[in-house]
Amino acid sequence: MPQRSMIESSHQTWKVNAAMAALVLAGIGAVVSFAGPRQARLGADLVLFCSGFMSMGFVRSVRCPKCRKSLGWWAFRHSRLDRWREDLESLTSCPLCGFRDADVP
Numbered sequence: 001m002p003q004r005s006m007i008e009s010s011h012q013t014w015k016v017n018a019a020m021a022a023l024v025l026a027g028i029g030a031v032v033s034f035a036g037p038r039q040a041r042l043g044a045d046l047v048l049f050c051s052g053f054m055s056m057g058f059v060r061s062v063r064c065p066k067c068r069k070s071l072g073w074w075a076f077r078h079s080r081l082d083r084w085r086e087d088l089e090s091l092t093s094c095p096l097c098g099f100r101d102a103d104v105p
Contacts, residue, residue, distance in 0.1 A: 006091045009101040010065050015058045016072070016085060022055035062088065066099035 007013055029048030033041050062072035074095060075088035093100040 003092050004101070005089050006064075006093065006099075006101045007062060007071070007089055012062050013089070015062050016088060019055045019058035019072070020085065022051045022058060025051040026055060064094040064097060064099055065101065067094060067097040069094070069096045071095075 007016060026048050029044045029046075029051060032044035033048055036044055059072035059076055060070045063070055071091060071094065072088060075084045075091070078095075079087040
C-alpha cells in the first residue's frame with residue numbers, strides 16, 4: 001500500500017491549497033496592477049500585497065507535528081521554485097527531525 005504524505009495524513013493539505021489560491025490571486029493582482037485600467041491599480045496593488053503575505057503565511061503554517069518546524073518554508077527554501085509544492089506534498093517524513101507520521105499509533 002502506498003504511504004500517504006505527511007501533509008495529507010496530518011490534515012494540512014488545505015493550507016497548501018490556500019497558499020496556492022493566494023498566489024493565483026496575487027498573480028491576478030499583478031496583471032491588473034501593471035496592465036489594468038488606472039482606476040483599478042491601487043486596489044490591485046493592495047490585493048497583490050495582501051495575497052502575497054497570506055500565501056507566505058499559509059506556507060509557513062505547514063508544520064511537522066513533532067518538532068513544529070515549518071515544512072512549507074523548508075520546501076520553499078530547498079526546492080526549485082517550480083517544484084516546492086510537489087516536494088512538500090510528497091514528504092513522508094520530516095526532513096528536519098526525521099519524524100514519520102506512521103510513528104504515531
